[in-house]
Amino acid sequence: MDIPLALPTISDEMVSEVERVLRNEFFLRGETVAAFEESFAEYVGTDEAVAVSSGTDALHLSLEALGVGPGDAVVTTPATFISTANAIVATGAEPVFVDVDLDTYTIDTEQLETVVDRRDDVAAILPVHLYGYPVDIDAVRSVAGDVPVLSDACQAHGATLRGERVGSIADVATFSFYPSKNMTVAGDGGMVTTDDPNVADMVRSLRDVGRGEGNYEHPRIGYTARMDTMNAAVGKGQLRHLDDWNERRRDVATAYTDGLDGIGDLVLPPDPGEDRESAWYLYVVRTADRDALQSHLEAAGVETGIHYSTPVHLHPPYRDRGFEPGAFPEAERWAEEVLSLPMHPQLTDQEVEYVVESVRGFFA
Ligand SMILES: Cc1ncc(COP(=O)(O)O)c(C=O)c1O
Numbered sequence: 442m443d444i445p446l447a448l449p450t451i452s453d454e455m456v457s458e459v460e461r462v463l464r465n466e467f468f469l470r471g472e473t474v475a476a477f478e479e480s481f482a483e484y485v486g487t488d489e490a491v492a493v494s495s496g497t498d499a500l501h502l503s504l505e506a507l508g509v510g511p512g513d514a515v516v517t518t519p520a521t522f523i524s525t526a527n528a529i530v531a532t533g534a535e536p537v538f539v540d541v542d543l544d545t546y547t548i549d550t551e552q553l554e555t556v557v558d559r560r561d562d563v564a565a566i567l568p569v570h571l572y573g574y575p576v577d578i579d580a581v582r583s584v585a586g587d588v589p590v591l592s593d594a595c596q597a598h599g600a601t602l603r604g605e606r607v608g609s610i611a612d613v614a615t616f617s618f619y620p621s622k623n624m625t626v627a628g629d630g631g632m633v634t635t636d637d638p639n640v641a642d643m644v645r646s647l648r649d650v651g652r653g654e655g656n657y658e659h660p661r662i663g664y665t666a667r668m669d670t671m672n673a674a675v676g677k678g679q680l681r682h683l684d685d686w687n688e689r690r691r692d693v694a695t696a697y698t699d700g701l702d703g704i705g706d707l708v709l710p711p712d713p714g715e716d717r718e719s720a721w722y723l724y725v726v727r728t729a730d731r732d733a734l735q736s737h738l739e740a741a742g743v744e745t746g747i748h749y750s751t752p753v754h755l756h757p758p759y760r761d762r763g764f765e766p767g768a769f770p771e772a773e774r775w776a777e778e779v780l781s782l783p784m785h786p787q788l789t790d791q792e793v794e795y796v797v798e799s800v801r802g803f804f805a
Pocket residue numbers: 495496497498521522524525569593595596616617618619629630631
């Protein structure tokens with residue numbers, strides 16, 4: 442057996458579409474970029490979607506479009522991929538961390554409330570739908586007051602909370618199309634979704650060198666952060682399969698949960714319950730014996746991953762900002778214990794069973 446952790450699907454139809462746009466459209470700003478944005482907005486349920494060059498750029502440009510800058514604080518969790526915090530730093534604002542709630546892998550809303558009440562410089566709250574599990578944005582909003590909520594949905598394409606897609610329930614949301622995600626653009630890419638036309642227009646300008654109405658009008662400093670037309674062509678094709686692929690991910694998650702419940706000290710991912718649908722970007726278990734389990738699975742031909750081995754506040758650039766071990770104990774425990782099992786729609790039932798048996802074998 443040789444079972445990969447993640448595996449993107451590229452069909453012949455997607456390849457043909459890339460060839461068509463390559464021969465017929467401008468490499469940048471082609472009609473297919475607008476068409477992908479339109480279909481993504483429709484899928485998520487927002488008025489606007491703006492395609493950019495990565496999930497990190499989606500976060501950075503959204504924060505700037507919300508007016509975040511030097512002197513501001515943005516509250517997020519240290520239990521995320523480092524880009525979430527890097528995007529805050531890129532605006533000149535300071536990240537303020539709130540520990541993770543290990544029952545949901547999302548920001549601890551009680552601690553969030555304390556931080557928001559205590560500080561008067563919070564310009565945005567940035568919860569993360571980690572592993573595809575939807576954050577209760579309504580609970581975040583209830584403590585946010587007037588502070589805008591930007592949700593990092595970079596791992597949550599298709600996840601829903603109370604019937605609504607996660608990209609539509611915060612003020613602004615961001616997605617990544619990095620190749621391992623639930624859908625990709627066959628390269629780097631990202632999307633910003635929002636109902637606020639001012640935020641969308643500002644992101645459109647910021648991604649395009651700060652351009653205004655005219656071609657060489659630049660009312661602001663911007664970036665080169667557009668999505669290439671060929672990437673949009675792949676994304677448009679991928680989006681058509683997203684729901685089917687996510688359904689397969691759900692089936693795999695159910696099979697893992699049924700097969701792994703109650704063994705050793707293994708902690709399984711939170712059950713999304715009735716009112717949420719996880720996008721199951723990753724199926725992440727926790728155990729005190731994480732490294733030994735990972736070696737055991739590697740020897741059995743099962744690729745696993747650690748998302749992530751260091752909480753953001755303990756990476757050097759954040760330590761340099763004064764964060765120290767012990768500051769966020771739950772996130773630190775999370776980083777020591779998490780292990781991601783293979784998760785992608787091409788997994789066969791036989792492969793899933795093999796993964797289950799291999800994990801059980803370790804604890805036997
Ligand atoms: C939670 C989270 N935020 C942000 C990003 C950044 O996205 P990208 O790699 O497209 O820049 C990622 C992607 O890996 C992510 O998982």
